[in-house]
Amino acid sequence: MQLRLIGLLLSFVCLCAGTAIAKPTYVTIDDLRASDQQRQAALIITQVMEKFHYRKPSLDDDLSTAILDRYLESLDSNRSFFTAQDVARYERYRLKLDDNLRTGKLEPAFEIFRRFRESVDERVAYADKILAANDFDFERDEYYQFDRSEAEWPADNAALDDLWRKRVKNDILGLRLAGKDEAEISETLSKRYKGIQRRVSQMTPEDVFQAFINAYTLTVEPHTSYMSPRLSENFDIGMRLSLQGIGAVLRNDNEFTEIQSTVPGGPAERSGELKGGDRIVGVAQGRDGSMEDVVGWRLQDVVDLIRGPKDSIVRLNVLPKSQGVGGRTRQVLLVRDEIKLEDKAAKSEVIESGGLRLGVIEIPAFYRDFGAQAAGEEDFRSTTRDVRKLLDELQAEGVDGVIIDLRRNGGGSLSEATELTGLFIEKGPVVQVRDSAGKIEVERDPDPEQVYEGPLAVLVDRNSASASEIFAGAIQDYSRGLIIGEPTFGKGTVQTLVDLGRFLRSRDDIGRLRLTMAQFFRVQGGSTQHRGVMPDIVYPTAKGAADHGERALKNALPWASIKPAAHQLHGITSVSSLRDASLVRTENNPGFRFLVEEEDDLIELEQRKSVSLRESVRRAEWEQREQDRLDRRNRLRAFRGLEPLASLEDDEDDEPAADNDEKDDEEGIQRIMLEETANILADHIRAMRPRTALLN
Numbered sequence: 001m002q003l004r005l006i007g008l009l010l011s012f013v014c015l016c017a018g019t020a021i022a023k024p025t026y027v028t029i030d031d032l033r034a035s036d037q038q039r040q041a042a043l044i045i046t047q048v049m050e051k052f053h054y055r056k057p058s059l060d061d062d063l064s065t066a067i068l069d070r071y072l073e074s075l076d077s078n079r080s081f082f083t084a085q086d087v088a089r090y091e092r093y094r095l096k097l098d099d100n101l102r103t104g105k106l107e108p109a110f111e112i113f114r115r116f117r118e119s120v121d122e123r124v125a126y127a128d129k130i131l132a133a134n135d136f137d138f139e140r141d142e143y144y145q146f147d148r149s150e151a152e153w154p155a156d157n158a159a160l161d162d163l164w165r166k167r168v169k170n171d172i173l174g175l176r177l178a179g180k181d182e183a184e185i186s187e188t189l190s191k192r193y194k195g196i197q198r199r200v201s202q203m204t205p206e207d208v209f210q211a212f213i214n215a216y217t218l219t220v221e222p223h224t225s226y227m228s229p230r231l232s233e234n235f236d237i238g239m240r241l242s243l244q245g246i247g248a249v250l251r252n253d254n255e256f257t258e259i260q261s262t263v264p265g266g267p268a269e270r271s272g273e274l275k276g277g278d279r280i281v282g283v284a285q286g287r288d289g290s291m292e293d294v295v296g297w298r299l300q301d302v303v304d305l306i307r308g309p310k311d312s313i314v315r316l317n318v319l320p321k322s323q324g325v326g327g328r329t330r331q332v333l334l335v336r337d338e339i340k341l342e343d344k345a346a347k348s349e350v351i352e353s354g355g356l357r358l359g360v361i362e363i364p365a366f367y368r369d370f371g372a373q374a375a376g377e378e379d380f381r382s383t384t385r386d387v388r389k390l391l392d393e394l395q396a397e398g399v400d401g402v403i404i405d406l407r408r409n410g411g412g413s414l415s416e417a418t419e420l421t422g423l424f425i426e427k428g429p430v431v432q433v434r435d436s437a438g439k440i441e442v443e444r445d446p447d448p449e450q451v452y453e454g455p456l457a458v459l460v461d462r463n464s465a466s467a468s469e470i471f472a473g474a475i476q477d478y479s480r481g482l483i484i485g486e487p488t489f490g491k492g493t494v495q496t497l498v499d500l501g502r503f504l505r506s507r508d509d510i511g512r513l514r515l516t517m518a519q520f521f522r523v524q525g526g527s528t529q530h531r532g533v534m535p536d537i538v539y540p541t542a543k544g545a546a547d548h549g550e551r552a553l554k555n556a557l558p559w560a561s562i563k564p565a566a567h568q569l570h571g572i573t574s575v576s577s578l579r580d581a582s583l584v585r586t587e588n589n590p591g592f593r594f595l596v597e598e599e600d601d602l603i604e605l606e607q608r609k610s611v612s613l614r615e616s617v618r619r620a621e622w623e624q625r626e627q628d629r630l631d632r633r634n635r636l637r638a639f640r641g642l643e644p645l646a647s648l649e650d651d652e653d654d655e656p657a658a659d660n661d662e663k664d665d666e667e668g669i670q671r672i673m674l675e676e677t678a679n680i681l682a683d684h685i686r687a688m689r690p691r692t693a694l695l696n
Contacts, residue, residue, distance in 0.1 A: 039104030064098035071215035109212035264364030265343025282317030359394035366412030401455035411466025456481030465489035490550035492529030494518035590639035591672035
């Protein structure tokens with residue numbers, strides 16, 4: 001993986017309207033030198049990290065050796081440019097980078113980058129040469145290792161030549177499988193390789209410094225990163241603008257631009273065509289614009305290409321996660337749009353299970369209209385206010401229980417998580433926050449009113465993060481309701497932006513540091529960090545969650561615990577009996593069978609590191625995978641009483657979703673977990689009724 005957090009920060013701009021971007025220019029090798037300002041920034045960053053970071057990292061030889069490895073990884077994440085001979089030359093810096101950072105000596109970082117840039121020039125020239133010759137034997141039985149993140153460095157230039165021969169052959173084969181003709185393949189790949197060279201040649205000393213400093217900060221902890229003055233300016237522009245774009249959080253994964261998640265209410269989510277793990281390999285403007293191949297592009301450049309004004313059309317060429325690296329792509333057409341507050345607002349419905357009527361409240365995000373609140377508007381929108389109204393409406397309808405659906409809810413306002421919890425308890429602590437000095441503050445329910453006292457279930461998945469985990473954890477700690485679904489994301493840290501110029505008398509802009517400075521702890525004392533919230537009843541789809549979220553990030557803070565905060569428990573029925581009954585249902589449910597088989601297929605694809613370079617084998621693999629996926633879909637459709645699909649292409653739609661209108665989930669894939677959650681809550685209500693009658 002490349003510097004993931006930089007990717008997340010850059011990806012924010014993908015949400016925003018177009019802004020004036022300075023045209024990049026060629027940077028000479030001789031111009032790649034550190035400035036006095038960058039040396040000064042390095043000194044300040046090391047002091048801020050050691051004094052204020054939650055981990056209080058010691059910049060020593062152990063950290064120095066990890067920084068060198070991380071820096072090489074950030075430049076050449078797939079080990080396709082540096083040789084083992086190159087890396088050996090940099091061993092002399094392994095135990096010196098800590099001292100270099102303390103003294104502002106940055107030349108080693110620039111020396112390494114200059115060699116990287118030379119290697120890029122060499123590799124692109126070689127790729128162009130063998131692409132022009134195009135004398136590949138596509139029935140030769142050999143393999144290409146596309147994921148080299150944990151492979152040995154190529155021994156020498158001869159090993160690099162063989163690696164790049166296979167890479168070019170694989171690229172040609174991939175485009176052949178996508179139906180491209182030979183002339184188009186040659187043109188596309190020539191542009192791709194020269195594009196890599198062009199973008200590296202445009203990297204400035206500021207870019208090099210940022211990459212090196214982030215090798216340091218991300219070695220300490222994955223949510224701490226440095227933003228250069230230019231990146232800080234783009235971030236500020238993004239924060240000021242209305243969210244106009246496709247609504248997707250992007251990151252670099254080797255040479256691909258990967259969708260990490262879609263934003264609630266955004267065009268990407270509403271389309272139903274894009275999911276986490278899908279890779280964007282091409283971008284085109286309008287309905288008829290030419291498709292620009294973006295494999296190997298810097299994330300920043302892909303973001304610049306994707307973003308644009310409201311109501312304009314962007315077409316994405318996407319390699320779905322379900323296809324793997326060697327699969328076929330498809331096009332997705334989206335209309336850039338503003339992500340309005342009401343698009344991600346909580347909404348409710350009533351469903352039936354076993355003769356009981358259950359209210360469902362879906363909460364896509366923990367939102368609060370801070371602008372309206374600051375303006376003095378009394379009726380400003382917020383999650384808690386909206387959910388309170390929905391609870392009143394559902395209780396007026398006489399529902400027997402309530403389900404709070406937090407799937408894919410990535411968090412938001414901490415105050416909203418605290419206040420929302422207060423709707424379901426009378427009073428008490430909700431979350432504890434420990435800062436870098438060890439001081440603990442307790443966030444409490446500010447309102448003694450308990451709006452809803454009835455049976456409650458909270459549905460979570462691997463993408464329920466941050467504020468979602470605070471709410472679900474508090475409900476679980478109070479035994480106020482059942483937590484059902486998958487282990488959550490595990491994001492239990494707090495970040496702040498530090499303006500580094502404040503430490504200078506001149507107040508010059510030398511960038512900002514996004515710094516982890518606190519950690520969340522639950523009422524019972526355990527952290528939400530790393531482990532997330534473990535549901536009372538775990539669905540069989542959870543096997544893929546083990547390598548998701550904080551658990552998949554290098555150097556993430558570990559789970560920890562502090563003293564519990566005093567709180568009063570509510571009583572719920574035996575979870576073991578509910579779990580046993582649910583297990584019987586899910587094992588015999590065609591919907592869960594579909595989800596589990598899809599999960600197994602994705603896990604198998606993610607574990608693959610190489611693909612065959614034999615065309616007949618690749619075609620057969622692709623056809624078999626497509627047939628397996630079609631069979632799974634049709635089994636689910638039969639369960640739902642729908643006509644079978646003749647092919648998966650029958651279900652693809654190149655038209656953009658209507659404004660504020662979600663694509664129909666005809667097969668009810670999104671409802672499989674919800675339906676079983678309703679069954680569990682219904683079991684719980686029936687088990688509680690004799691006890692309630694006794695109490696009365």
